[in-house]
Amino acid sequence: MDARVFETWPDGALRPGLDIPTAVDLCAALCNIDTYTTLTTERGWSPDRVQHWWTDAVVRELLA
Numbered sequence: 298m299d300a301r302v303f304e305t306w307p308d309g310a311l312r313p314g315l316d317i318p319t320a321v322d323l324c325a326a327l328c329n330i331d332t333y334t335t336l337t338t339e340r341g342w343s344p345d346r347v348q349h350w351w352t353d354a355v356v357r358e359l360l361a
Contacts, residue, residue, distance in 0.1 A: 298325040312361045323358050327351060 302324075303317045311320055328351050336342040336350075 298328075309361055311359055315359065320359050324355065327354050327358070 298321050300317050300321050303311070303320055311317070333344075333347055336347050337344060342350075
């Protein structure tokens with residue numbers, strides 16, 4: 298995950314107190330191949346379910 302992803306976001310888009318480096322860290326922790334593999338292979342989630350969970354989690358954790 299690259300910090301440049303967030304550089305074009307408008308001021309105030311990230312939740313209060315969250316800086317760009319931490320936002321990158323949270324995205325990297327949530328949205329990675331290990332998480333995907335665990336959820337789909339070990340836990341039986343569909344790829345669509347993982348995508349929806351990722352979307353909800355990123356919105357909840359990052360956005361104001």
